[in-house]
Amino acid sequence: MLELAIAIAILAVVAAIAVPRMSSMSANAKAAATQETVRRAQLVLDEQQAITGSYPASFKSEWFPSGAPVNALLPDQLVNLEIVSGPADMIDPTNKVAAARGAASFWYNSSNGSFRARIPPQGSAAANVAMYFKVNNLGAPRAGVEVVEVDGGGLSAQAE
Numbered sequence: 001m002l003e004l005a006i007a008i009a010i011l012a013v014v015a016a017i018a019v020p021r022m023s024s025m026s027a028n029a030k031a032a033a034t035q036e037t038v039r040r041a042q043l044v045l046d047e048q049q050a051i052t053g054s055y056p057a058s059f060k061s062e063w064f065p066s067g068a069p070v071n072a073l074l075p076d077q078l079v080n081l082e083i084v085s086g087p088a089d090m091i092d093p094t095n096k097v098a099a100a101r102g103a104a105s106f107w108y109n110s111s112n113g114s115f116r117a118r119i120p121p122q123g124s125a126a127a128n129v130a131m132y133f134k135v136n137n138l139g140a141p142r143a144g145v146e147v148v149e150v151d152g153g154g155l156s157a158q159a160e
Contacts, residue, residue, distance in 0.1 A: 033072035034117050034135045041069050041106075042137075045113045055113040058083060071105035071117050073135065074098050081106045088112045096132045097121055 044063045049055045059081065061068065068080060082093070082104035091114040093107040098118040107116045117135045122128045129141045 030072040031131065031135050035137060037069045037071065038115060038117050038136055041115045042113070045108075045115055049113055055110050057085070057110045059108075069106060073120055074105040074118065077101065077103065077105040080104065081108060083108050083110055085110050090114070092116060093118070097128055 041064075045055055048063070059068070070080075071077065077098060084090070084093075084107070086109050088111050090109050091112065093116060095103070096116070096118055097120070098105060099121050103118065105118055107118060108114070116132075119128065119131045119135060122131050133139065133141050
């Protein structure tokens with residue numbers, strides 16, 4: 001009986017160590033997948049700009065043979081892409097965190113070709129900024145960048 005209690009205690013300790021690590025590995029894999037999706041979509045957009053002389057006003061399915069881009073961090077979002085035709089200096093969406101269903105998981109400014117992935121809430125403003133810059137291949141956060149949550153209020157076509 002004592003051996004069984006010791007074995008159960010050991011298993012509990014191992015589980016307490018392994019479960020958070022597996023969760024962290026899963027989050028890192030999703031971030032890496034989203035980062036790759038952003039990179040590939042940006043390459044497609046840049047290629048279209050090189051061919052036509054301007055960035056496309058919309059996306060075409062044939063540009064993505066394996067299917068439309070999917071944000072692994074926000075797989076359940078109903079709206080996949082918000083397209084704006086904003087000022088040429090608008091390189092990031094105002095709302096970078098998609099906190100509610102209905103917020104687009106990706107944002108694209110057809111004026112300058114900026115393609116960005118939105119992120120789920122990360123628990124703090126600093127963590128939101130770090131994740132946003134990571135998945136969008138932006139390097140270190142720029143001064144003055146604030147990551148604001150989307151309220152889910154119909155962002156599918158509004159300019160930010």
